[in-house]
Amino acid sequence: MNKVVLIGRLTKDPELKFTPGTGSAVATFTVAVDRRFSKDGQKEADFIPIVVWGKQAESTANYTGKGKLIGISGRIQTRSYDAKDGTKRYVTEVVAEEVQFLEWGSGNKAAGSSFNGNMSEEFGKTQSFGQETYGEDITPVDDGDIPF
Amino acid sequence: MNKVVLIGRLTKDPELKFTPGTGSAVATFTVAVDRRFSKDGQKEADFIPIVVWGKQAESTANYTGKGKLIGISGRIQTRSYDAKDGTKRYVTEVVAEEVQFLEWGSGNKAAGSSFNGNMSEEFGKTQSFGQETYGEDITPVDDGDIPF
Amino acid sequence: MNKVVLIGRLTKDPELKFTPGTGSAVATFTVAVDRRFSKDGQKEADFIPIVVWGKQAESTANYTGKGKLIGISGRIQTRSYDAKDGTKRYVTEVVAEEVQFLEWGSGNKAAGSSFNGNMSEEFGKTQSFGQETYGEDITPVDDGDIPF
Amino acid sequence: MNKVVLIGRLTKDPELKFTPGTGSAVATFTVAVDRRFSKDGQKEADFIPIVVWGKQAESTANYTGKGKLIGISGRIQTRSYDAKDGTKRYVTEVVAEEVQFLEWGSGNKAAGSSFNGNMSEEFGKTQSFGQETYGEDITPVDDGDIPF
DNA sequence: TTTT
DNA sequence: TTTT
Numbered sequence: 069m070n071k072v073v074l075i076g077r078l079t080k081d082p083e084l085k086f087t088p089g090t091g092s093a094v095a096t097f098t099v100a101v102d103r104r105f106s107k108d109g110q111k112e113a114d115f116i117p118i119v120v121w122g123k124q125a126e127s128t129a130n131y132t133g134k135g136k137l138i139g140i141s142g143r144i145q146t147r148s149y150d151a152k153d154g155t156k157r158y159v160t161e162v163v164a165e166e167v168q169f170l171e172w173g174s175g176n177k178a179a180g181s182s183f184n185g186n187m188s189e190e191f192g193k194t195q196s197f198g199q200e201t202y203g204e205d206i207t208p209v210d211d212g213d214i215p216f
Numbered sequence: 217m218n219k220v221v222l223i224g225r226l227t228k229d230p231e232l233k234f235t236p237g238t239g240s241a242v243a244t245f246t247v248a249v250d251r252r253f254s255k256d257g258q259k260e261a262d263f264i265p266i267v268v269w270g271k272q273a274e275s276t277a278n279y280t281g282k283g284k285l286i287g288i289s290g291r292i293q294t295r296s297y298d299a300k301d302g303t304k305r306y307v308t309e310v311v312a313e314e315v316q317f318l319e320w321g322s323g324n325k326a327a328g329s330s331f332n333g334n335m336s337e338e339f340g341k342t343q344s345f346g347q348e349t350y351g352e353d354i355t356p357v358d359d360g361d362i363p364f
Numbered sequence: 365m366n367k368v369v370l371i372g373r374l375t376k377d378p379e380l381k382f383t384p385g386t387g388s389a390v391a392t393f394t395v396a397v398d399r400r401f402s403k404d405g406q407k408e409a410d411f412i413p414i415v416v417w418g419k420q421a422e423s424t425a426n427y428t429g430k431g432k433l434i435g436i437s438g439r440i441q442t443r444s445y446d447a448k449d450g451t452k453r454y455v456t457e458v459v460a461e462e463v464q465f466l467e468w469g470s471g472n473k474a475a476g477s478s479f480n481g482n483m484s485e486e487f488g489k490t491q492s493f494g495q496e497t498y499g500e501d502i503t504p505v506d507d508g509d510i511p512f
Numbered sequence: 513m514n515k516v517v518l519i520g521r522l523t524k525d526p527e528l529k530f531t532p533g534t535g536s537a538v539a540t541f542t543v544a545v546d547r548r549f550s551k552d553g554q555k556e557a558d559f560i561p562i563v564v565w566g567k568q569a570e571s572t573a574n575y576t577g578k579g580k581l582i583g584i585s586g587r588i589q590t591r592s593y594d595a596k597d598g599t600k601r602y603v604t605e606v607v608a609e610e611v612q613f614l615e616w617g618s619g620n621k622a623a624g625s626s627f628n629g630n631m632s633e634e635f636g637k638t639q640s641f642g643q644e645t646y647g648e649d650i651t652p653v654d655d656g657d658i659p660f
Numbered sequence: 661t662t663t664t
Numbered sequence: 665t666t667t668t
Binding site: 073075104137139141166168170 | 462464466
Binding site: 439449457 | 590597605
């Protein structure tokens with residue numbers, strides 16, 4: 069059993085990439101989740117790294133963005149990589165299986181991602197809110213060559 | 217909202233320490249959680265770092281141990297520290313708020329911790345199973361000087 | 365272990381009552397949570413009964429209302445009562461331990477509850493959004509005589 | 513968002529049925545989850561109704577049973593039916609998406625279910641423990657005619 | 661650096 | 665390296 073649920077705000081626009089192999093979309097971003105109990109009244113937050121795969125990665129890249137509130141459910145994943153200094157580094161992140169946009173509106177008009185952004189007319193300026201949840205559509209087939 | 221639930225096995229006995237300041241107990245350990253979907257049939261797991269505070273830390277140090285199955289609920293916490301090479305390192309771990317021993321029996325009889333271990337007669341060799349859950353008893357008062 | 369997380373909309377304004385004994389506040393309401401998979405495209409939802417105790421009950425009664433989006437974490441509780449026809453009825457509901465207002469704004473200006481509603485100037489018409497989470501402040505002391 | 517995680521014990525052996533239409537397997541049972549905080553020291557539990565579909569329903573019927581410890585993740589579902597006295601009754605239950613046997617061993621040798629029970633030699637008397645989790649294999653296609 |  |  070490995071279950072996570074988070075509600076927080078994106079610290080930046082998501083980064084959209086595609087795996088070299090199968091071309092699966094992957095979005096990565098960080099979510100700031102305010103802590104319930106902070107010492108005295110200081111505002112404190114946890115900054116949790118998120119990974120999303122497949123069609124949801126594209127939705128995420130297009131319908132949410134920096135500062136927007138988002139709900140996520142998924143699981144904690146750990147992996148290691150070799151740092152440039154030769155040491156092994158360990159990463160703990162959340163793989164999102166379900167993403168719920170609690171505030172809509174994306175910042176990524178200027179692109180840099182392969183998505184053409186033609187949704188921006190519908191969602192760009194308007195602040196609409198919904199309860200739609202996007203489920204996992206691609207089994208995260210762990211290509212071996214992860215682009216981050 | 218920041219909620220985590222895990223069921224997995226300890227990869228080692230927990231490490232019990234006490235904060236220099238208030239003397240609060242802190243236990244740290246890693247839990248191996250088998251993944252539901254692994255590529256082909258290879259056994260794969262996530263190795264998730266756990267922190268437990270207060271009275272629960274002591275229970276954990278004494279009633280569970282390497283290889284034992286445990287249930288955890290809590291939240292994801294991120295923090296940073298300065299590595300010896302001068303760079304900043306980021307850590308993501310789970311702060312357990314509730315710990316449930318799904319298999320009892322500890323390995324740390326020989327001690328090294330301040331706990332006297334007199335429970336070992338009751339729980340040491342026997343493999344008993346229960347559903348008792350130990351709640352958070354100390355608000356994790358983030359001493360500033362965390363001993364790990 | 366008994367953990368629930370929900371994001372959904374109130375089907376009505378919360379009902380605020382106070383226990384005869386200790387005078388603890390209790391709010392009850394129903395949250396509609398859209399299903400991810402519904403047969404064909406029909407909109408379907410689960411209508412989940414929620415109970416909140418203490419100071420949070422009052423916040424809930426005042427800062428949210430019919431149609432508003434809310435995040436809840438808590439646990440499932442079951443209880444039974446004797447129906448007027450002499451049969452025993454079983455109830456399953458969610459006891460909220462944490463409530464997060466994803467959209468603010470209450471409908472209960474006209475009252476009927478004992479709360480004086482003097483917050484309505486601040487929160488009444490404006491649609492502001494936040495991430496503030498209100499934790500459990502009163503241990504739900506199960507008076508024995510629950511007013512619903 | 514609608515997420516539930518439970519760890520508890522079956523109050524009885526699961527009941528296995530098959531939908532008239534598609535012949536999908538459905539198992540139903542109740543899980544007793546001990547409460548963390550009970551008034552004084554009295555042992556109290558919540559008795560939570562569970563529904564499992566598909567292949568997992570069969571696993572459940574065969575590899576677990578009365579008194580066994582089980583981990584469940586899923587969602588809360590509400591439905592209504594017409595009671596014999598003409599009134600509408602509302603039911604809240606947990607639809608399990610993931611089931612983890614924390615203690616193995618089934619009681620349903622004598623059958624009544626279509627499963628032939630030939631696993632009982634492997635799992636019957638031995639008390640083995642594992643971490644295997646069985647995922648949802650059939651999208652719970654809500655036949656319309658649910659056999660309970 | 662990992663558990664069964 | 666962080667969000668409102």
